[in-house]
Amino acid sequence: MLTFSAGPSKVYDMMPQYLQDAYQEGILSANHRSAAFMNMYQEVQRLFHEKLHMPEDYQLLFTSSATENWEIISQSIVEKASFHIYSGSFGKKWINFAQYIIPNTSGIKIEANEVINVPHLEIGEEFDLIAITQNETSNATQVPMEVLEQIREKYPEKLIAVDTTSSMAGIELKFELADIWYASVQKCFGLPAGLGILILSPRAIEQTERKGEKGRYNSLNFMLENARSFQTHYTPNVLGIYLLKRALHDIPEIQHIDENLRDRIQKLEQCIIQSKSLRLLVENSETRSTTVLGVTGTESLISEVKKAAEAEGMQLGSGYGPLKPTSFRIANFPAITDSEIDRLIGFLIKY
Structure with missing residues (x-):
C-alpha cells in the first residue's frame, strides 16, 4: 500500500x-x-x-x-x-x-x-x-x-x-x-x-x-x-x-528538494482547484503548506474518495481532529517519488 x-x-x-x-x-x-x-x-x-x-x-x-x-x-x-x-x-x-x-x-x-x-x-x-x-x-x-x-x-x-x-x-x-x-x-x-x-x-x-x-x-x-x-x-x-x-x-542539498516539492505541490493544488467536488482546505496560498496538502469536501465524498484510493493501492491521510470527517491530507514528502505523485494526481483528477 x-x-x-x-x-x-x-x-x-x-x-x-x-x-x-x-x-x-x-x-x-x-x-x-x-x-x-x-x-x-x-x-x-x-x-x-x-x-x-x-x-x-x-x-x-x-x-x-x-x-x-x-x-x-x-x-x-x-x-x-x-x-x-x-x-x-x-x-x-x-x-x-x-x-x-x-x-x-x-x-x-x-x-x-x-x-x-x-x-x-x-x-x-x-x-x-x-x-x-x-x-x-x-x-x-x-x-x-x-x-x-x-x-x-x-x-x-x-x-x-x-x-x-x-x-x-x-x-x-x-x-x-x-x-x-x-x-x-x-x-x-x-x-x-x-x-x-x-x-x-x-x-x-x-x-x-x-x-x-x-x-x-x-x-x-x-x-x-x-x-x-x-x-x-x-x-x-x-x-x-x-x-x-x-x-x-x-539526498540532494535542501534547495533542490525544496524546488521539487514546490513544483509538485502546485500540480496537486491545480488538480484540486479543477475538481468539480473537492476543494482546498486552505484557500490562502500564503498560508498553505508546501509539504502537507489539505483537501475538503462533504463527509460522504471524503469517505468515498479514501475508500476508492485504497482500492487502487493508495492510502490518503485522514483529516485531523474536528477536520477528520470532511477532509483528507496528502503528504508531499521527499521520500514519495515524482511518479507516485503523478499516480495520485491521475486518481484524483476523476473527482
Whole structure:
C-alpha cells in the first residue's frame, strides 16, 4: 500500500538496504559510548550543515520525538514565559504542555487562512521566548520564512522556537531566523518513527546554561554536556541515527528538494482547484503548506474518495481532529517519488 499519510509516512526506497547494512556493520549492537557512535553523531551533524544548511555554530541534539521537545524547551530554556502563535491542533498542544510547566505561558490563535500580522503583534517583556508552529500538520498550513524574518526583526532580544515537524528536510529553512528548531524523522526525513531532532543556536545554549536546570531525565544541560563529546545522556535510538546518516548522505542539498516539492505541490493544488467536488482546505496560498496538502469536501465524498484510493493501492491521510470527517491530507514528502505523485494526481483528477 502506497501511503500519502502525513506521518508516519512513506520511508525512502533504499530503507531495506540501509537496514541490512546496519545489521552487517554491527550498528544494532553498537555502544553509544563507543568511538563508532561518536563518529556517527559527528557525521550526522556535519551532514546537517552540508545538506540542510544548518549554521556551523548551531548544535544538533537527539530526542525521542518532537513532542518531547515541547517539554524540554519550557523546562530547560524558558526563563520567564513563552508566547505561542499557532493555528491548529499541534500548536495548541504545544502551548498546553508549556502551560503545565510555566502557568504564565500565553499566546494567540490565528485562523488557517490568516497571515500573521507582525506589525500588530504585541509581545510584552514578560515573555522571553516566542513559539511558532511553522508547519501545522493538522490543518495543512505554514508560516513562510519571510514572516519569521519579520518577527526576528521586531523582537531581536527574544529567543524564537520553531516547530518544523513536517517541514524540516522538505523545505529550505533559514535557521539563522530562530534559536530553536525541532522535528521528527517520520515525515520529510523519510525514516521510521522513533527519533526527534532538536537544534539550538549559541543564544539558546547560553540561556540554557544560565538557567542551569538539571533536575530531570531530559534536562537540556545534561544533553549538551554529553553532546560536546558527540554522545547522548541516555541510550539513544542508535539505529534511527544510523538511518538518518545514510538518508542525509544520499539526498540532494535542501534547495533542490525544496524546488521539487514546490513544483509538485502546485500540480496537486491545480488538480484540486479543477475538481468539480473537492476543494482546498486552505484557500490562502500564503498560508498553505508546501509539504502537507489539505483537501475538503462533504463527509460522504471524503469517505468515498479514501475508500476508492485504497482500492487502487493508495492510502490518503485522514483529516485531523474536528477536520477528520470532511477532509483528507496528502503528504508531499521527499521520500514519495515524482511518479507516485503523478499516480495520485491521475486518481484524483476523476473527482
